[in-house]
Amino acid sequence: xxxxxxxxxNFSVVDKKHWPLWEIFIRSRQGLSHRHVxxxxxxxxxxxxxxxxxxxxxxxEGASIWVVPADSxxxxxxxxRDLLFDPANDKVYRHxxxxxxxxxxxxx
Amino acid sequence: xxxxxLQHFDxxxxxxxKIEPKxxxxxxxxxxxxxxxxxxxxxxxxxxxxxxxxxxxxxSLKRKAILMAKVQDEAGHGLYLYSACETLGVERDDLIAxxxxxxAKYSSIFNYPTLTWADMGAIGWLVDGAAIMNxxxxxxxxxxxxxxxxxxxxxxxxxxxxxxxxxxxxxxxxTEEQKAMAQDALNRWWWPSLMMFGPPDDNSPNSAQSMxxxxxxxxxxxxxxxxxxxxxxxxxLLGLTLPDPDLTWNEETGHYDFGxxxxxxxxxxxxxxxxxxxxxxxxxxxxxxxxxxxxxxxxAHAEKRAARRDAAGETAAA
Amino acid sequence: MNARFEYLLxxxxxxxxxxxxxxxxxxxxxxxxxxxALTNIGLDQIGQARAWLTMAGRAEHAGRDEDALAFHRxxxxxxxxxxxxxxxxxxxxxxxxxxxxxxxxxxLHAALTKSSDDExxxxxxKSAKESAYHLRHSRVWMVRLGDGTEESHAKVQESLxxxxxxxxxxxxxxxxxxxxxxxxxGVNPATLRDAWESELDDMLAESGLxxxxxxxxxxxxxxxxxxEKLSYLLxxxxxxxxxYPDAQW
Numbered sequence: 118x119x120x121x122x123x124x125x126x127n128f129s130v131v132d133k134k135h136w137p138l139w140e141i142f143i144r145s146r147q148g149l150s151h152r153h154v155x156x157x158x159x160x161x162x163x164x165x166x167x168x169x170x171x172x173x174x175x176x177x178e179g180a181s182i183w184v185v186p187a188d189s190x191x192x193x194x195x196x197x198r199d200l201l202f203d204p205a206n207d208k209v210y211r212h213x214x215x216x217x218x219x220x221x222x223x224x225x
Numbered sequence: 226x227x228x229x230x231l232q233h234f235d236x237x238x239x240x241x242x243k244i245e246p247k248x249x250x251x252x253x254x255x256x257x258x259x260x261x262x263x264x265x266x267x268x269x270x271x272x273x274x275x276x277x278x279x280x281x282x283x284x285s286l287k288r289k290a291i292l293m294a295k296v297q298d299e300a301g302h303g304l305y306l307y308s309a310c311e312t313l314g315v316e317r318d319d320l321i322a323x324x325x326x327x328x329a330k331y332s333s334i335f336n337y338p339t340l341t342w343a344d345m346g347a348i349g350w351l352v353d354g355a356a357i358m359n360x361x362x363x364x365x366x367x368x369x370x371x372x373x374x375x376x377x378x379x380x381x382x383x384x385x386x387x388x389x390x391x392x393x394x395x396x397x398x399x400t401e402e403q404k405a406m407a408q409d410a411l412n413r414w415w416w417p418s419l420m421m422f423g424p425p426d427d428n429s430p431n432s433a434q435s436m437x438x439x440x441x442x443x444x445x446x447x448x449x450x451x452x453x454x455x456x457x458x459x460x461x462l463l464g465l466t467l468p469d470p471d472l473t474w475n476e477e478t479g480h481y482d483f484g485x486x487x488x489x490x491x492x493x494x495x496x497x498x499x500x501x502x503x504x505x506x507x508x509x510x511x512x513x514x515x516x517x518x519x520x521x522x523x524x525a526h527a528e529k530r531a532a533r534r535d536a537a538g539e540t541a542a543a
Numbered sequence: 544m545n546a547r548f549e550y551l552l553x554x555x556x557x558x559x560x561x562x563x564x565x566x567x568x569x570x571x572x573x574x575x576x577x578x579x580a581l582t583n584i585g586l587d588q589i590g591q592a593r594a595w596l597t598m599a600g601r602a603e604h605a606g607r608d609e610d611a612l613a614f615h616r617x618x619x620x621x622x623x624x625x626x627x628x629x630x631x632x633x634x635x636x637x638x639x640x641x642x643x644x645x646x647x648x649x650x651l652h653a654a655l656t657k658s659s660d661d662e663x664x665x666x667x668x669k670s671a672k673e674s675a676y677h678l679r680h681s682r683v684w685m686v687r688l689g690d691g692t693e694e695s696h697a698k699v700q701e702s703l704x705x706x707x708x709x710x711x712x713x714x715x716x717x718x719x720x721x722x723x724x725x726x727x728x729g730v731n732p733a734t735l736r737d738a739w740e741s742e743l744d745d746m747l748a749e750s751g752l753x754x755x756x757x758x759x760x761x762x763x764x765x766x767x768x769x770x771e772k773l774s775y776l777l778x779x780x781x782x783x784x785x786x787y788p789d790a791q792w
Contacts, residue, residue: 160523284783516573522691
């Protein structure tokens with residue numbers, strides 16, 4: 118999709134103190150990378166880790182937790198999607214299927 | 226320009242592709258999602274109360290643990306959903322304020338009282354059953370964060386309906402008093418459960434647009450019929466009677482016909498005049514208000530600690 | 544006297560009464576995340592209660608299982624510490640009660656992992672992990688509330704002042720406790736007091752809270768002498784099995 122223009126919402130944003138938002142990443146078991154699972158609110162990092170444990174790993178889904186303040190994440194902008202990701206479109210030589218091998222070569 | 230975007234958006238969504246938080250989306254799509262996801266989140270949170278009412282009186286330690294875990298899951302589900310909703314640029318605290326002011330709605334089923342232990346069975350079996358039927362299609366909803374939250378929710382919910390059915394089964398096979406308790410709970414929860422699917426299709430103003438946007442995949446009446454068809458044999462298995470004299474198998478349609486739903490009751494409860502509306506909201510408001518000093522304290526401590534750390538850092542640097 | 548039965552009842556009843564009370568927070572916490580956390584701790588307590596009471600039932604040799612012991616004993620037959628019976632009150636009261644208990648449970652479970660009885664050691668190993676986590680949670684909240692705002696500091700200091708006199712039961716070193724230590728399957732909780740005191744001092748130093756003036760301790764839970772609250776608490780908890788004694792649930 119094309120990018121968003123900053124859209125004013127018709128929701129009142131009251132100037133009050135919220136616990137900041139944290140993005141949660143969980144390594145479900147050793148050998149896998151951390152994966153984004155969602156977010157939660159916490160007053161500090163320590164609380165964010167504890168809360169993440171209770172909220173996102175109630176069924177033994179976790180071996181390790183990362184918490185990152187949501188406002189510390191710098192994201193690529195959706196309007197740069199073409200710019201960033203299209204150039205890889207024509208570099209099919211990066212993929213193994215680009216290379217035809219004689220049938221005799223079974224595993225490579 | 227706006228027109229192009231809209232056409233592009235509609236085509237994109239129609240092709241079953243996902244919208245992610247920072248993508249362009251029509252204002253109405255965003256608002257529909259915020260309304261639906263926050264209502265859904267509120268329902269999970271208010272929905273903790275009727276069942277929470279029996280945690281202290283669960284009749285065995287095993288049942289107590291199961292019920293606590295179940296109600297806790299609902300808090301988790303509320304949290305996943307608020308978190309999905311926040312990706313649309315709203316703050317959870319503001320959504321909660323809308324709930325507390327009565328501006329936001331939640332599922333009307335939770336405005337009914339839980340009078341006996343059998344209600345824990347009926348809620349798990351019928352209310353969670355109806356909820357799952359509504360929720361499974363949402364796992365494929367066009368908005369990525371909502372769909373992902375629903376995948377998580379549905380995965381965890383599968384035990385909820387089973388534990389409810391198992392409570393009913395135990396009661397239905399128990400003493401005469403227990404069996405009567407189960408029948409009474411079924412009598413009270415059956416019709417409100419059918420109302421959970423929302424107004425009939427010919428009177429559901431937002432449905433068409435939500436279907437076009439792949440937020441909603443099946444109509445209210447379709448899901449309701451599916452629920453009835455699945456539940457009737459389960460009630461038979463329990464040896465309990467569904468409180469609907471018009472309920473009959475229709476050979477022609479291959480579905481169960483069922484009686485008229487009392488939509489005036491639905492309207493009454495939705496507009497705030499159910500048996501427990503005031504109590505439920507008041508309970509939520511109290512929990513929130515009584516917790517204000519705790520939230521402030523945690524915030525103040527975090528700030529003080531950060532300041533102390535900065536000061537220590539500066540001293541060390543100097 | 545069946546020391547083993549008595550001892551296991553004490554372990555089970557503390558966990559049961561705390562679990563029962565923590566369950567009341569479900570749906571009423573100050574913030575959603577904390578609601579989930581308190582319920583988790585409550586679930587751990589119920590789990591521990593079930594394990595200890597099941598074992599107590601076997602030690603008694605009278606055919607009572609966890610539910611018979613939880614739901615069909617009268618208040619004076621309970622062996623929980625009076626600390627565990629103190630009301631939930633506000634969040635600070637619950638956290639302070641939990642902290643005072645956790646600071647005892649951690650060295651208790653650690654010591655019980657060395658029990659000569661394999662089953663006790665196994666339950667203790669599982670419980671030790673849980674109580675270590677509970678202590679971390681309650682301790683960090685004591686610090687947050689103690690250090691947080693003027694209001695939170697005053698509130699939690701008051702909680703501490705009110706609850707401290709009730710910790711005495713936890714460290715009672717009576718015949719039962721001595722038998723447990725002598726026979727090697729248990730630990731005399733009187734030996735845990737030093738560890739508990741230093742955990743408390745450590746928390747006080749970090750939170751800015753202070754130790755109230757020493758007051759006489761209320762002791763009696765281990766002998767079945769309880770607070771007024773316990774019989775209400777049990778009446779609520781036991782209502783269904785008592786009303787329908789023949790029913791299975």
